[in-house]
Amino acid sequence: MNLLFIILSMFLQHSGITIENPWIRNSSTGTNTAFFFTVNNTGKEADTLYAAYGDFAEVTEVHETYKKGEDMMGMREVPIVVIPPGSKVVFKPRDLHVMLIKLTSDVEKGMEKEVILKFRKAGEIKIKAPVKGMEAMMMKHK
Amino acid sequence: MLTLVAALFYSCSEKGEKVYSGKSFVLTDMNKKSITYPDITKGKITVVGYIFTNCPDICPLTTNNMRLLKEKFPRRDYPEIEFVSISFDPKVDTPEVLKKFAEVRDLDLNGWTFLTGEPAIISDLMHEAGIISIPGDSTVTPAGEKIIFYIHTDRISVIDRDGILVENFPGSSLDIDKAYREIIRIY
Ligand SMILES: [Cu+2]
Numbered sequence: 001m002n003l004l005f006i007i008l009s010m011f012l013q014h015s016g017i018t019i020e021n022p023w024i025r026n027s028s029t030g031t032n033t034a035f036f037f038t039v040n041n042t043g044k045e046a047d048t049l050y051a052a053y054g055d056f057a058e059v060t061e062v063h064e065t066y067k068k069g070e071d072m073m074g075m076r077e078v079p080i081v082v083i084p085p086g087s088k089v090v091f092k093p094r095d096l097h098v099m100l101i102k103l104t105s106d107v108e109k110g111m112e113k114e115v116i117l118k119f120r121k122a123g124e125i126k127i128k129a130p131v132k133g134m135e136a137m138m139m140k141h142k
Numbered sequence: 143m144l145t146l147v148a149a150l151f152y153s154c155s156e157k158g159e160k161v162y163s164g165k166s167f168v169l170t171d172m173n174k175k176s177i178t179y180p181d182i183t184k185g186k187i188t189v190v191g192y193i194f195t196n197c198p199d200i201c202p203l204t205t206n207n208m209r210l211l212k213e214k215f216p217r218r219d220y221p222e223i224e225f226v227s228i229s230f231d232p233k234v235d236t237p238e239v240l241k242k243f244a245e246v247r248d249l250d251l252n253g254w255t256f257l258t259g260e261p262a263i264i265s266d267l268m269h270e271a272g273i274i275s276i277p278g279d280s281t282v283t284p285a286g287e288k289i290i291f292y293i294h295t296d297r298i299s300v301i302d303r304d305g306i307l308v309e310n311f312p313g314s315s316l317d318i319d320k321a322y323r324e325i326i327r328i329y
Contacts, residue, residue, distance in 0.1 A: 025198070025202060026246060026247075027198075027246060028242055028243075028246045031195060031198075031242075032196055032197075032198040032289070033198050034199055058285070059281050059283055059284070061281065065199045065200060071295055071296055071310075071312060072294060072295050072296060073293070073294065073296040073314060074278045074291070074292070074293030074294070075197075075198075075200070075279060075291050075293075076278060076279045077281075093199055093203060094199060094200065094203065094314060094315070097198070097199060099198055100198075101281050101283065102287070102289065106246075133247070133248075134202070134206040
């Protein structure tokens with residue numbers, strides 16, 4: 001299965017967009033969770049992420065967490081995320097994320113879930129993302 | 143305007159002062175048990191976090207930071223520290239929802255209580271604590287259910303044995319070592 005994805009992503013390389021380090025935070029049916037990853041644009045043109053889809057959530061949106069005032073945090077939908085050529089955009093906790101709203105099934109540690117990222121130029125990119133608990137944070141925190 | 147309101151709120155939770163203006167609140171825990179807070183933590187140090195479970199990013203981080211902090215204080219060595227998570231979205235966060243939230247995260251609930259309650263009581267508590275939660279973005283599911291994402295104060299507070307506020311920490315980006323030292327100092 002992994003090999004298939006390597007081959008698939010090789011085919012997608014021409015667009016210049018690759019997805020690295022994908023992971024989904026564990027959560028249970030009926031709740032929300034977030035999908036994190038890095039978009040690497042090795043191409044010569046900018047590309048734009050405009051939507052995402054996961055069949056295990058009722059709604060999938062591209063979001064960002066933001067700081068408001070001294071010590072408040074909020075979250076809002078972002079219509080598009082532009083990935084400039086030759087750059088990486090990191091979707092990470094307390095920042096950009098793909099929000100999976102109202103999960104229709106449990107998303108448990110050890111599972112792999114498929115999420116589709118929709119780019120204007122690269123088209124739809126299917127990602128198999130491992131589900132991780134908070135320990136995934138620990139490694140990325142430092 | 144918001145700053146003004148915020149300033150008013152903040153004045154209610156000054157360091158060195160009694161938290162919640164000395165008030166008590168009858169709430170419900172994740173096991174549907176009636177709990178009078180902060181009375182249940184009287185004589186103990188309290189680490190309290192404010193959350194809502196529909197929050198996918200900040201509140202899981204805050205909760206995880208409380209877990210990491212709690213792991214530094216094994217119950218048998220530090221029986222006089224209580225961890226409390228209080229929801230400011232009580233309509234959604236029923237005891238069942240809170241229980242599931244804790245279960246999914248494998249939290250050690252020995253010494254950790256999740257609380258919810260009547261909206262009016264919760265609102266009073268949050269006001270006294272200086273916790274602001276404003277409905278921000280919302281999403282409507284295909285079934286027509288509206289899910290509200292709050293813009294909220296991101297906070298974990300440490301309260302001493304006499305109910306005096308020791309320190310407010312940023313919840314989702316807690317400096318665990320700093321919080322640890324602060325608790326050790328007053329333990
Ligand atoms: Cu979000």
